[in-house]
Amino acid sequence: IRDDADKIKCAFLIGECKEKIFRELSGDFPCTLCTTLEEAAAQGFRAAEPGDLLALCPACASMDMFKDYKERGDRFKSAVRNLLK
Helix, strand or coil: CCCHHHHCEEEEECCHHHHHHHHHHCCCCCCCCCHHHHHHHHHHHHHHCCCCCCCCCCCCCCCCCCHHHHHHHHHHHHHHHHCCC
């Protein structure tokens, strides 16, 4: 991720390891701690400008928040769809 730090506008962090990831990466690019995936998507949506990409980039397992990767992806898609309404 550090190799592409110049391309990252901001990371919106969730989950059990968010504080550790924040400590590791906040010196390389802006990071924001969020409570839920929906909050992270909403903050990313608000921060995005035309031409920006809002991506879900899991850095570790998320079993603390979701039953599996499919649920995590479905929740992200749903959150973005709701923001586009």
